[in-house]
Amino acid sequence: xxxxxxxxxxxxxxxxxxxxxxxxxxxxxxxxxxxxxxxxxxxxxxxxxxxxxxxxxxxxxxxxxxxxxxxxxxxxxxxxxxxxxxxxxxxxxxxxxxxxxxxxxxxxxxxxxxxxxxxxxxxxxxxxxxxxxxxxxxxxxxxxxxxxxxxxxxxxxxxx
Amino acid sequence: xxxxxxxxxxxxxxxxxxxxxxxxxxxxxxxxxxxxxxxxxxxxxxxxxxxxxxxxxxxxxxxxxxxxxxxxxxxxxxxxxxxxxxxxxxxxxxxxxxxxxxxxxxx
Numbered sequence: 001x002x003x004x005x006x007x008x009x010x011x012x013x014x015x016x017x018x019x020x021x022x023x024x025x026x027x028x029x030x031x032x033x034x035x036x037x038x039x040x041x042x043x044x045x046x047x048x049x050x051x052x053x054x055x056x057x058x059x060x061x062x063x064x065x066x067x068x069x070x071x072x073x074x075x076x077x078x079x080x081x082x083x084x085x086x087x088x089x090x091x092x093x094x095x096x097x098x099x100x101x102x103x104x105x106x107x108x109x110x111x112x113x114x115x116x117x118x119x120x121x122x123x124x125x126x127x128x129x130x131x132x133x134x135x136x137x138x139x140x141x142x143x144x145x146x147x148x149x150x151x152x153x154x155x156x157x158x159x160x
Numbered sequence: 161x162x163x164x165x166x167x168x169x170x171x172x173x174x175x176x177x178x179x180x181x182x183x184x185x186x187x188x189x190x191x192x193x194x195x196x197x198x199x200x201x202x203x204x205x206x207x208x209x210x211x212x213x214x215x216x217x218x219x220x221x222x223x224x225x226x227x228x229x230x231x232x233x234x235x236x237x238x239x240x241x242x243x244x245x246x247x248x249x250x251x252x253x254x255x256x257x258x259x260x261x262x263x264x265x266x267x
Binding site: 007009010013014016017020 | 234237238241244245248
């Protein structure tokens with residue numbers, strides 16, 4: 001169960017820090033192909049910022065910022081971007097994730113195409129990891145039943 | 161110039177190590193949750209900040225030292241807040257606060 005956070009120090013500091021944490025997560029994703037970091041690490045940082053929001057404000061107040069349906073969509077779209085980039089290379093007569101083949105549709109040389117291909121894969125991985133991290137956190141902390149849903153389920157059970 | 165830079169960096173790192181050591185001694189020797197948190201919370205914040213400033217001085221004036229200083233600012237904000245959150249959780253769970261034992265025969 002996530003308690004409703006009411007502490008002003010934690011709320012204020014997390015409100016100040018969360019944008020910078022998310023900016024840092026994007027930085028880690030964007031610099032993944034030529035410095036330490038990458039899609040998974042950046043996605044974990046982005047997910048941790050949302051988990052911090054949920055911990056500081058409580059699920060009831062923060063649920064409009066972290067909608068569960070959108071998390072499901074994000075994890076699907078992230079995996080789709082990853083696999084789509086791989087299969088696009090397959091369609092363009094290369095191997096799976098053979099980024100050099102993307103040069104034909106990006107109108108650049110092979111080196112730039114590799115860099116951009118890795119970047120798109122990193123973005124996909126980052127999106128999927130962020131969404132799945134927050135979903136796992138919500139599932140563990142609420143025992144699978146989100147606070148608002150519990151009453152609705154009871155109502156429908158009583159009516160039936 | 162480089163010698164002065166190295167000496168300053170070394171002094172800051174030594175100071176950081178000293179406060180890490182005091183925080184560890186406090187963690188090992190203090191009697192209960194809140195006093196241990198008090199020792200580590202204060203000691204670690206200061207120690208991490210000093211160590212990072214020492215590293216920034218050592219690397220000179222470039223992008224690396226700017227990043228290190230940003231990490232230091234982040235730590236300076238985040239660490240006391242996390243200590244506060246942990247101590248609040250302790251109070252919420254009803255942990256007992258340590259008091260001095262009264263001497264025998266002297267109620």
